[in-house]
Amino acid sequence: MQNFDSIRPFYDAEANAAIREIVDDPMLEAMMNFTFPSDTKEHWKDLMLHTHSLRDFQINFIYPGVKKVIEKSSDGLSISGFDVLEPNTAYLFISNHRDIVLDTSLLNASLYENGLVLTTSAIGDNLIKKPFLHTLSRLNRNFAIKRGVQGRALLESSLITSEYIKKSLLHENRSVWTAQKEGRTKDGNDATHRGVLKMLTLCEEGPNPFGYFEKIKLVPISISYEYDPTDILKMPELLAKSRDEKYIKSENEDFLNLLRGIMGTKKRIHIQVNGILDEEISEIAKMDINQAEKLSHLASIIDQRIWKGYKLWPSNYIAHDLLYGNEEYSGCYTAAEKSDFEKRLIEKVDTKNALMVKNFLAMYANPVNNQKKSLESQTTG
Incomplete structure (x- = not known):
């Protein structure tokens, strides 16, 4: 049996001691303030200090944080x-x-x-x-x-x-x-x-x-x-x-x-x-x-x-059409969605740098090409 100590998560028996190591860390406080904006520091700390398993830590603290990320971003x-x-x-x-x-x-x-x-x-x-x-x-x-x-x-x-x-x-x-x-x-x-x-x-x-x-x-x-x-x-x-x-x-x-x-x-x-x-x-x-x-x-x-x-989004289809200079997928997005994506492109990328623009668009367009390949393979197979 290999010793997995160098890579493994904590065991449940180690969870509470590990929590106590980080419970006063400013980064954890920032996380909890984001996750529970209306809660007091004393309350979430008390709950955390009474947590004794990885599952409880994940369900009571990580899961609400993920839900808040989905809501906010x-x-x-x-x-x-x-x-x-x-x-x-x-x-x-x-x-x-x-x-x-x-x-x-x-x-x-x-x-x-x-x-x-x-x-x-x-x-x-x-x-x-x-x-x-x-x-x-x-x-x-x-x-x-x-x-x-x-x-x-x-x-x-x-x-x-x-x-x-x-x-x-x-x-x-x-x-x-x-x-x-x-x-x-x-x-x-x-x-x-x-x-x-x-x-x-x-x-x-x-x-x-x-x-x-x-x-x-x-x-x-x-x-x-x-x-x-x-x-x-x-x-x-x-x-x-x-x-x-x-x-x-x-x-x-x-x-x-x-x-x-x-x-x-x-x-x-x-x-x-x-x-x-x-x-x-x-x-x-x-x-x-x-x-x-x-x-x-x-x-x-x-x-x-x-x-x-x-799941191909309008952003993928827009990038594909912009990358290849056509309107092959124009029926998959609205003018407003295209305008929003182009605004993001201009804000994020130096549009005078053709290589950077190409790489940015390809990042979103490649899933379209790959899905097309998978459908072609399914047809020929």
Whole structure:
């Protein structure tokens, strides 16, 4: 049995002591003032000091905070497909990834409201270097993914992560959320990295690692923001990539992205559960091909589900028409919606920089292209 102390969330027995470590932190006070604006500090502190489990912390403090974020910074959250999920059942949710904290927070709020098992969720350890954020993430049932490691250290880290996920799903009946690739998708072009799927199978002993997927319930998730609250913050990395330059993050960039994601304008948000891939995995398992090819097949199926389930908003169609200089999707948005989007573009981007404009528009347009590809694949298939 691996020792998971370097990555795991707190155990319930550790929750109260961890809360006491941060209960006087100014950042926690700011969070609680936002979440409970009419409450007194003495009252929420007293409730927190009497909290002794991660679930109680999530339900009584994180969940109301997420609801307040939805109320203050969006035009509402809609969901679909959750009816295929069963209570008291653990799922591996593999999702496209747009926002550092909100993707998982919104999913867990939706799971809670539907009486379903909440997730333990992957988060890069680069995002939780501040002691307060590290403690808060562990109270919110996050497990850490080590970033910036290579060679043997990467293999060892991946194995521990794989075994932790397996333990959560099969021994603790705890759902798990992980992104389809390392880090957020900056350009809107969602793609499942085979390396993530390979990592998941490292815990499986024997000659057939792919058999791991037959033991679990894999669910692709699509999350769609009408406006990406961190769209402009993703521009420097996209520009560097387009110039084949190495991108180096500024010191507080991750933290700034985290805050902007929570409080930035999102308009409408949608989460789509794209079915359980039991039959698809069973079919792949029967194929007379090697493990790498099986993982490629599975990655392709996850992509198709995520693309098809992605809720396309007027912003996506407007960006597509602006990017390609036509009106192919003009029936999917109003003149007022186009005007609002163009205003956002002008406010956020130096419109004299053609490359920056192209990258900004592509970020919103790529989901349209991907959904078109998924529909074409469905037709030919």
